Amino acid sequence: MEKQLSISQVREELGTLVDEVQYENSKYIILRHGKPAVAVVPLHVYEAWKSNRERLFGMIERMQAAAGDMDPDEAMALVLEAQQAVRAEHRERGPG
Template structure:
């Protein structure tokens, strides 16, 4: 379950919040002035997020390297064509 708490509430109940994350696999979004600023997730989830981020960064780098010699206009046109083809396929 994802729970949202204020930073003040989080600070006052840190021990309980850690237990919720560790034993119930909850995630906690911490907000300040009504805006989310951080999240507390269990260590396994955090490790998964890091792996996904590393894979995304590697993929982004490969894509950027593939398009290094292509103008922005050509790249955008190719993206538009791929999106159009995908939409057509799902009609």
């Protein structure tokens, strides 16, 4: 579960926040005017997100190239299938 802090709390506790994220894998939602504005997550979480995003878009590009004149609904079904495969792989690997 993410912890929530206001921007003013972040200013006061930045060192502690960074230590908790880096060493304890804590996750924070930073609030601006009481509403979620940004997330602070451990670097490995961010890097995994970037890697998964790149792989997903790579799959989409390969499917688009292979689809040629395929019906758009059929192509979308393939995209969703690829997305589910990536998510299943991520679940199997677990966090980090």
